[in-house]
Amino acid sequence: MVEKKRTETATANAEAPARSSGDAPLAKTWTTQKARVSVAKAYKMFVGGAFVRSESGRYFQVQGARGSDADPDPETVNVPRGSRKDVRDAVLVAKNALGGWEKRTAFNRGQILYRLAEVMESRRPELVQSLVRSGLAEVAAAAEVDASIDRAVFYAGFSDKYFSLLASSNPVAGPHFNFSVPESMGVIGVVAPERPSLLGLVSTVLPVVTGGNTCVAIASAADPRTAIVWSECVATSDMPGGVINVITGHAKELSPHLAKHREVIGIDAWIVDADLRRTVESEGADNVKRVKTHVPMDAEGWLDERTGQGLGWIERFLETKTVWHPVGV
Amino acid sequence: MATSLTKTGGTDIERKVEPAGLDFGRAWEYAPAPEASDHVKIDPKYGLFIGGRWVSPRSGKYFQTISPSTEQVLAEVAEANAQDVDDAVTAARDAYDKYWSKLKAADRAKYVFRISRAIQEKARELAIVESMDGGKPIKESRDVDVPLAAAHFFYHAGWADKLAYAFQGRKARPLGVAGQIIPWNFPLLMAAWKLAPALACGNTVVLKPAETTPLTALLLAKIIEEAELPPGVVNIVTGAGETGAAVASHPDVNKVAFTGSTDVGKRIQRALAGTTKRLTLELGGKAANIVFADAPLDQAVEGIINGIYFNQGHVCCAGSRLLVEESVHDVLVRKLRDRMQTLRLGDPLDKNTDVGAINSKAQLERIRELVASGEEEGAERFSAPVKLPEKGFWFPPTFFTNASQSCRIAREEIFGPVLTVMTFRTPDEAIEKANNTMYGLSAGVWTDKGSKLFMLATKLKAGVIWGNTFNKFDPSSPFGGYKESGFGREGGRQGLAAYLEVE
Numbered sequence A: 001m002v003e004k005k006r007t008e009t010a011t012a013n014a015e016a017p018a019r020s021s022g023d024a025p026l027a028k029t030w031t032t033q034k035a036r037v038s039v040a041k042a043y044k045m046f047v048g049g050a051f052v053r054s055e056s057g058r059y060f061q062v063q064g065a066r067g068s069d070a071d072p073d074p075e076t077v078n079v080p081r082g083s084r085k086d087v088r089d090a091v092l093v094a095k096n097a098l099g100g101w102e103k104r105t106a107f108n109r110g111q112i113l114y115r116l117a118e119v120m121e122s123r124r125p126e127l128v129q130s131l132v133r134s135g136l137a138e139v140a141a142a143a144e145v146d147a148s149i150d151r152a153v154f155y156a157g158f159s160d161k162y163f164s165l166l167a168s169s170n171p172v173a174g175p176h177f178n179f180s181v182p183e184s185m186g187v188i189g190v191v192a193p194e195r196p197s198l199l200g201l202v203s204t205v206l207p208v209v210t211g212g213n214t215c216v217a218i219a220s221a222a223d224p225r226t227a228i229v230w231s232e233c234v235a236t237s238d239m240p241g242g243v244i245n246v247i248t249g250h251a252k253e254l255s256p257h258l259a260k261h262r263e264v265i266g267i268d269a270w271i272v273d274a275d276l277r278r279t280v281e282s283e284g285a286d287n288v289k290r291v292k293t294h295v296p297m298d299a300e301g302w303l304d305e306r307t308g309q310g311l312g313w314i315e316r317f318l319e320t321k322t323v324w325h326p327v328g329v
Numbered sequence B: 001m002a003t004s005l006t007k008t009g010g011t012d013i014e015r016k017v018e019p020a021g022l023d024f025g026r027a028w029e030y031a032p033a034p035e036a037s038d039h040v041k042i043d044p045k046y047g048l049f050i051g052g053r054w055v056s057p058r059s060g061k062y063f064q065t066i067s068p069s070t071e072q073v074l075a076e077v078a079e080a081n082a083q084d085v086d087d088a089v090t091a092a093r094d095a096y097d098k099y100w101s102k103l104k105a106a107d108r109a110k111y112v113f114r115i116s117r118a119i120q121e122k123a124r125e126l127a128i129v130e131s132m133d134g135g136k137p138i139k140e141s142r143d144v145d146v147p148l149a150a151a152h153f154f155y156h157a158g159w160a161d162k163l164a165y166a167f168q169g170r171k172a173r174p175l176g177v178a179g180q181i182i183p184w185n186f187p188l189l190m191a192a193w194k195l196a197p198a199l200a201c202g203n204t205v206v207l208k209p210a211e212t213t214p215l216t217a218l219l220l221a222k223i224i225e226e227a228e229l230p231p232g233v234v235n236i237v238t239g240a241g242e243t244g245a246a247v248a249s250h251p252d253v254n255k256v257a258f259t260g261s262t263d264v265g266k267r268i269q270r271a272l273a274g275t276t277k278r279l280t281l282e283l284g285g286k287a288a289n290i291v292f293a294d295a296p297l298d299q300a301v302e303g304i305i306n307g308i309y310f311n312q313g314h315v316c317c318a319g320s321r322l323l324v325e326e327s328v329h330d331v332l333v334r335k336l337r338d339r340m341q342t343l344r345l346g347d348p349l350d351k352n353t354d355v356g357a358i359n360s361k362a363q364l365e366r367i368r369e370l371v372a373s374g375e376e377e378g379a380e381r382f383s384a385p386v387k388l389p390e391k392g393f394w395f396p397p398t399f400f401t402n403a404s405q406s407c408r409i410a411r412e413e414i415f416g417p418v419l420t421v422m423t424f425r426t427p428d429e430a431i432e433k434a435n436n437t438m439y440g441l442s443a444g445v446w447t448d449k450g451s452k453l454f455m456l457a458t459k460l461k462a463g464v465i466w467g468n469t470f471n472k473f474d475p476s477s478p479f480g481g482y483k484e485s486g487f488g489r490e491g492g493r494q495g496l497a498a499y500l501e502v503e
Helices: A002-015 A084-103 A106-122 A124-133 A138-158 A162-166 A197-210 A224-236 A251-260 A274-287 A299-303 A311-315 B082-100 B105-121 B123-134 B138-159 B187-200 B215-226 B241-249 B262-271 B297-313 B326-340 B361-376 B427-435 B450-459 B492-499
Strands: A045-047 A050-052 A059-063 A076-080 A176-184 A187-191 A214-218 A244-247 A264-270 A290-294 A318-326 B048-050 B053-055 B062-066 B073-078 B172-174 B177-181 B204-208 B234-236 B255-259 B278-282 B288-291 B321-325 B380-383 B398-401 B418-424 B442-446 B464-467 B500-502
Touching: A045 A084, A045 A224, A050 A224, A076 A224, A084 A176, A084 A187, A084 A214, A084 A244, A084 A251, A106 A124, A106 A138, A106 A197, A106 A224, A124 A138, A124 A197, A124 A224, A138 A197, A138 A299, A138 A311, A162 A176, A162 A311, A162 A318, A187 A197, A187 A251, A197 A214, A197 A224, A197 A244, A197 A264, A197 A299, A197 A311, A214 A251, A224 A244, A251 A264, A251 A274, A264 A274, A274 A290, A274 B262, A318 B450, B048 B082, B048 B215, B073 B215, B082 B177, B082 B204, B082 B234, B082 B241, B105 B123, B105 B138, B105 B187, B105 B215, B123 B138, B123 B187, B123 B215, B138 B187, B177 B187, B177 B241, B187 B204, B187 B215, B187 B255, B187 B492, B204 B241, B215 B234, B241 B255, B241 B262, B255 B262, B255 B492, B262 B278, B288 B297, B288 B427, B297 B326, B297 B418, B297 B442, B321 B326, B321 B427, B326 B398, B326 B418, B361 B380, B361 B418, B418 B427, B427 B450, B442 B450, B450 B464, B492 B500
Parallel strands: A187 A214, A187 A264, A214 A244, A264 A290, A318 B464, B177 B204, B177 B255, B204 B234, B255 B278, B288 B321, B288 B442, B321 B418, B398 B418, B442 B464
Antiparallel strands: A045 A050, A045 A244, A059 A076, A176 A318, B048 B053, B048 B234, B062 B073, B172 B500, B380 B398
């Protein structure tokens, strides 16, 4: 597809010679072949269940090939460049959504996550198209979307299981009833890997919310569009607003703010840059944050069910609460 | 009198406060009942326990450890510097590679069982030294610290060859060398909390005890030597903050476990940024102890006393904020005052002593400073009418009423026998106030109503919730904090994760 486009451009340029040798060549091909003028989407961040621009008014541009001839997106797309304040606003929203989300029954959370899988399945072509736009081959894009949907189903089914796997009744040496249960931590910050842009985001966000936490995720800057398309899936599932928030922008700029924020109790950061990983770990110490940083896996690692999902993914953002009560008459 | 102050049928509470009835004066005085300590042997000088041998410190330096109740010097203890710590880590690494990781898990278990048994055999000696070096009452060191320390080794020993059951369907392997730094409030017990799971999970250890209370850890090193553990599996380096920093920052340490103040915990967390070291932190607390009007008030008073005056309040999970339902505030405070008349403060080795010595001069000054701030901020102070010995470091059991949530005594960890009493009107207000802290280690709830108790247990943001009880510990019961009280658990199946890589 990219090849074809280049040819077209070359032809167009040949037909329209520059007025003088110093002028820039025509940047775009302009044809009248299309049946209608398409309506391109303004990409926005997803905060509190709504699609919003950055309060800063800033943007960054993403280049990409068209997913298909019917693709309404232009080759250059403007995406909000989230700011410190956007992160802080999102954290506040996530904090407010926490009470409602952790109060829901595990069964209900599972139903909502399953609903998300259903919506992703029905929007499968759109997700694939978005990944293709970002440069993936059709086959690789399809595999990533399939794995992402399956991952949502995996966590949907886990929401009412992890509790009994992690809880315990403890035989203390005395007349006390003693048990330990897993409990959500609070607002978790996620710095999603650059690639895979969809599967990486889904694999990091879903275990966090399965455990009853809410989250603020910084999407891949390499392909923020797919994160937003996925956010549209979240918005049309029954996920309450504010449980999953997706900020677009530069991880290097935003993740230290997320790490510093005192209402964020944990961070799951998949960052290539070792200095940035250290900064996130160091800033997180300010409120004894549960900081988990990782060198991102390769695509195979994310696709593999043994390495890309599991109980441990949920467990790392859960607290253990132990309750004692005397036994007697 | 007591009955007239509690429930008078239904939920009506007798609000009238009777005049003092428990001012017994000299009637409470007991004859001294000191625990004999002539059979206890403390060496005049202790070296470092590295690679299975007692060695002089490369630093060439020694420091004194004193009894906080008499200010007498008990022994001289080696001060490990960075080189000594490096020796200890090297010894631990060698022991991990050569012996501990090659040993059959069942055999590893037997070594840990041996430690538990030897602690039981030497229990009285350990209790006496603990009380001498740390200032805690002998009845606590004898009945709580030492038996629990033995129990911790016994419990974890059994896990060594059963780790595959602990994380079913997932693989678990040891981390390597663990660097562990422990505080002075439960010197032997904290050593047990750290060593037992680390060893059972197959790690080797460099342990740094607190500088004011190194003796029982050194006696434990003797036990480990006598139990014939492979050399270097456990190394004990004594010293102060610098020694601890050297342990935490040593590049060949795979895991750091720290129990102590939130400030130091944050510094360690920051220092470990950019490394692959695993970290668990058990830090400070400012626990709410919530008493509802329907609670059994006399039992609650016992729980409050135990919650804050146990171990002179040197307890990270101490119930230092008492939240009382407004309608029973006056009655409860009256009962608390009466009960405090009966507390005996004095010689830690006396078997009748309830409240011992403050662990160090520095800690005493911190307590005094915070108490002074409470008075300045307008809270009303009550201190138990106890006579403080002339020598040593002492502070009377104290509580404040009329304190606001913004007072320093209501926000900061005092780590002493000082309680701050506040009130609430509704369960929601109690939850709000209880959670209004950066800490989240523990909380207590006193009520007669099960459903109310479990509602609060769910909503309180704390790692341990004591319902109609307080300050209970057990090796099978996971302990650890939410929020700035740290992360990771100690005890129980969940606690094993701190010393294993679980896939």
